[in-house]
Amino acid sequence: MTTTTTTTAETVLDASGVTMRFGGLTAVRSVDLTVNSGEIVGLIGPNGAGKTTFFNCLTGLYVPTEGRVSYKGTVLPPKPHLVTQAGVARTFQNIRLFSNMTVLENVLVGRHTRTKEGLWSALLRGPGFKRAEAESRERAMELLEFTGLAAKADHLARNLPYGEQRKLEIARALASDPGLLLLDEPTAGMNPQETRAAEDLIFAIRDQGIAVLVIEHDMRFIFNLCDRVACLVQGEKLVEGSPEVVQGDDRVVAAYLGTPFEGAPGAEEVAEVEAAEAEAAASTPADAVSEGRESTTRTTGPEKETP
Ligand SMILES: Nc1ncnc2c1ncn2[C@@H]1O[C@H](COP(=O)(O)OP(=O)(O)OP(=O)(O)O)[C@@H](O)[C@H]1O
Numbered sequence: 001m002t003t004t005t006t007t008t009a010e011t012v013l014d015a016s017g018v019t020m021r022f023g024g025l026t027a028v029r030s031v032d033l034t035v036n037s038g039e040i041v042g043l044i045g046p047n048g049a050g051k052t053t054f055f056n057c058l059t060g061l062y063v064p065t066e067g068r069v070s071y072k073g074t075v076l077p078p079k080p081h082l083v084t085q086a087g088v089a090r091t092f093q094n095i096r097l098f099s100n101m102t103v104l105e106n107v108l109v110g111r112h113t114r115t116k117e118g119l120w121s122a123l124l125r126g127p128g129f130k131r132a133e134a135e136s137r138e139r140a141m142e143l144l145e146f147t148g149l150a151a152k153a154d155h156l157a158r159n160l161p162y163g164e165q166r167k168l169e170i171a172r173a174l175a176s177d178p179g180l181l182l183l184d185e186p187t188a189g190m191n192p193q194e195t196r197a198a199e200d201l202i203f204a205i206r207d208q209g210i211a212v213l214v215i216e217h218d219m220r221f222i223f224n225l226c227d228r229v230a231c232l233v234q235g236e237k238l239v240e241g242s243p244e245v246v247q248g249d250d251r252v253v254a255a256y257l258g259t260p261f262e263g264a265p266g267a268e269e270v271a272e273v274e275a276a277e278a279e280a281a282a283s284t285p286a287d288a289v290s291e292g293r294e295s296t297t298r299t300t301g302p303e304k305e306t307p
């Protein structure tokens with residue numbers, strides 16, 4: 001992290017005791033996480049670990065079952081548009097663009113939380129509206145320059161290659177002038193060159209004073225980019241620390257490989273299920289057991305549970 005002795009880091013995001021249950025499934029369990037100004041924080045974990053669910057709790061898409069999320073000292077209301085207005089922007093794991101709108105129009109949509117012109121002004125297209133529209137366009141074009149998409153401003157979003165659609169999502173998120181940007185798998189589907197460029201783009205975003213929390217499966221990308229990394233496993237925060245610490249933690253490797261380790265989140269439940277299944281198998285006729293029953297040797301792997 002590039003801080004000087006005179007810089008005091010401010011807590012931008014403070015998530016405390018965030019739990020999200022879906023029926024019987026606890027997708028996120030009592031997770032604490034902070035992001036400070038000037039930081040890029042990574043969130044890793046196997047498939048189904050609860051990373052996206054956690055993002056959804058942070059951004060008001062889900063109302064957490066328990067816990068609290070604050071942005072710069074103020075508790076965030078669990079409503080996506082209010083969270084955006086407060087200064088938290090995000091991109092989605094499954095790209096959500098307006099595919100039949102142009103690249104520029106997509107960024108303008110992201111800008112609307114920052115325009116003060118109301119409905120009547122927009123309908124009557126008065127001078128205030130025209131001025132606001134011109135300013136929004138200017139800012140949107142700046143963001144397209146920044147993300148390297150300016151030459152494609154008039155292209156339909158659906159005609160962009162996948163990597164550029166991801167960049168456009170970032171440009172649209174930046175249009176709301178956030179203080180914190182949440183990125184859910186920003187390099188998924190990118191080739192190595194695009195991934196490198198995405199890394200540079202995220203550093204540049206951080207250098208503009210926007211704190212970043214990023215989910216990614218590409219470990220080289222995460223460990224290169226982040227000041228701090230937290231690893232979720234089965235909804236619980238297993239490890240948090242510098243890239244070096246997390247990289248060297250055997251439990252993180254074990255969690256990804258699905259091998260057992262002492263005190264693994266969910267290990268007790270898995271052991272109980274396995275014991276119950278073994279008991280059921282012992283008391284079931286052999287032909288019933290052999291009929292397409294799945295292996296029950298999973299330990300701490302990321303298999304999804306049914307709510
Ligand atoms: N709306 C929902 N209703 C019920 N269960 C859900 C819902 N959203 C997520 N889950 C479950 O919560 C768990 C965590 O899912 P989530 O998508 O957060 O994982 P993830 O860490 O983002 O995984 P991936 O790396 O594959 O994107 C999974 O078991 C998933 O099936």
Ligand SMILES: [Mg+2]
Pocket residue numbers: 051052053093
């Ligand atoms: Mg996800």
